[in-house]
Amino acid sequence: xxxxxxxxxxxxxxxxxxxxxxxxxxxxxxxxxxxxxxxxxxxxxxxxxxxxxxxxxxxxxxxxxxxxxxxxxxxxxxxxxxxxxxxxxxxxxxxxxxxxxxxxxxxxxxxxxxxxxxxxxxxxxxxxxxxxxxxxxxxxxxxxxxxxxxxxxxxxxxxxxxxxxxxxxxxxxxxxxxxxxxxxxxxxxxxxxxxxxxxxxxxxx
Amino acid sequence: xxxxxxxxxxxxxxxxxxxxxxxxxxxxxxxxxxxxxxxxxxxxxxxxxxxxxxxxxxxxxxxxxxxxxxxxxxxxxxxxxxxxxxxxxxxxxxxxxxxxxxxxxxxxxxxxxxxxxxxxxxxxxxxxxxxxxxxxxxxxxxxxxxxxxxxxxxxxxxxxxxxxxxxxxxxxxxxxxxxxxxxxxxxxxxxxxxxxxxxxxxxxxxxxx
Numbered sequence: 001x002x003x004x005x006x007x008x009x010x011x012x013x014x015x016x017x018x019x020x021x022x023x024x025x026x027x028x029x030x031x032x033x034x035x036x037x038x039x040x041x042x043x044x045x046x047x048x049x050x051x052x053x054x055x056x057x058x059x060x061x062x063x064x065x066x067x068x069x070x071x072x073x074x075x076x077x078x079x080x081x082x083x084x085x086x087x088x089x090x091x092x093x094x095x096x097x098x099x100x101x102x103x104x105x106x107x108x109x110x111x112x113x114x115x116x117x118x119x120x121x122x123x124x125x126x127x128x129x130x131x132x133x134x135x136x137x138x139x140x141x142x143x144x145x146x147x148x149x150x151x152x153x154x155x156x157x158x159x160x161x162x163x164x165x166x167x168x169x170x171x172x173x174x175x176x177x178x179x180x181x182x183x184x185x186x187x188x189x190x191x192x193x194x195x196x197x198x199x200x201x202x203x204x205x
Numbered sequence: 206x207x208x209x210x211x212x213x214x215x216x217x218x219x220x221x222x223x224x225x226x227x228x229x230x231x232x233x234x235x236x237x238x239x240x241x242x243x244x245x246x247x248x249x250x251x252x253x254x255x256x257x258x259x260x261x262x263x264x265x266x267x268x269x270x271x272x273x274x275x276x277x278x279x280x281x282x283x284x285x286x287x288x289x290x291x292x293x294x295x296x297x298x299x300x301x302x303x304x305x306x307x308x309x310x311x312x313x314x315x316x317x318x319x320x321x322x323x324x325x326x327x328x329x330x331x332x333x334x335x336x337x338x339x340x341x342x343x344x345x346x347x348x349x350x351x352x353x354x355x356x357x358x359x360x361x362x363x364x365x366x367x368x369x370x371x372x373x374x375x376x377x378x379x380x381x382x383x384x385x386x387x388x389x390x391x392x393x394x395x396x397x398x399x400x401x402x403x404x405x406x407x408x409x410x411x412x413x414x
Contacts, residue, residue, distance in 0.1 A: 161401040165382040172377030192370035
């Protein structure tokens with residue numbers, strides 16, 4: 001019995017991940033057609049994703065719940081990319097390569113990230129989004145503290161405040177990239193982010 | 206009678222008296238928001254009653270309460286840009302002075318955070334206000350770009366940095382970063398925000414090696 005429950009839960013988790021993938025693509029396609037997440041109805045979303053109404057409501061309370069889940073999975077994915085690609089003592093080249101990956105990941109989730117990041121302040125979605133950025137910044141702050149303990153980053157900066165400020169700056173920088181941005185514009189953003197992060201934490205060289 | 210819509214404006218006042226009434230309405234809205242009031246609960250009637258003017262007079266100054274909020278926001282932005290200008294006009298800035306300017310900027314933003322939040326809230330449904338605010342940020346970013354370029358020419362700022370790209374990121378840091386971090390407005394926390402902000406700006410733009 002216990003095993004069966006576990007299987008069902010595992011199945012549901014897997015099914016939900018699949019659904020999130022479908023909706024992620026649906027939201028991006030609709031956005032490219034000029035239908036922003038805010039204007040899209042549940043009908044439009046499930047039609048574009050090819051998901052039934054019953055399935056939608058068995059996994060999500062409403063459209064905002066879907067957006068929250070999409071934003072969470074997107075930010076988790078980007079945070080994982082960051083952590084996997086930046087081991088302790090990473091070089092400036094590694095930092096720049098990590099930003100390339102984050103930018104590519106962001107662009108394929110842009111409509112979701114913009115809809116979630118620009119929700120009205122004080123709304124539940126805005127609070128959830130803020131909490132997700134804070135979670136990423138906390139992971140980044142732990143990296144900074146480790147590097148401070150190992151003597152790679154100066155100890156005169158507060159790890160958490162600096163991590164939060166840089167994370168919000170990065171979020172803004174990414175949100176300003178348009179869907180039709182050229183590879184040059186993306187490279188420029190990666191280069192500028194690399195310089196600000198590297199100089200702040202490691203110095204000029 | 207429907208009053209004639211008055212174009213959105215923040216300058217172009219005809220008389221001193223008008224100026225004073227305009228200031229009073231801005232102050233009333235500011236106090237209301239900063240004491241925790243919700244913008245959507247505020248009515249034009251409330252404002253006119255407190256200011257002791259008629260509804261028709263209100264519309265001489267502002268198109269609607271959204272226009273009033275927007276003007277209030279522009280004024281707070283103008284104030285912060287004035288503060289930042291002390292840094293931007295100083296071609297020979299040192300770290301201690303930068304820290305003082307940023308400290309003042311952070312405190313001012315913290316004081317006006319409710320106005321900022323109300324504006325961010327309103328732009329979600331007001332495309333005109335959104336564009337106006339984006340253009341304010343763009344101007345700030347453009348000005349920042351020319352400050353970085355001038356610093357590169359004088360040798361104060363590393364010439365390998367891309368000026369517009371770096372200015373755009375650092376403008377995001379000043380605006381979004383501060384908006385998010387000053388919700389906790391205890392002085393010790395604001396000092397920490399100003400310290401970190403100064404470290405990021407100083408090390409990115411000016412620090413040697």
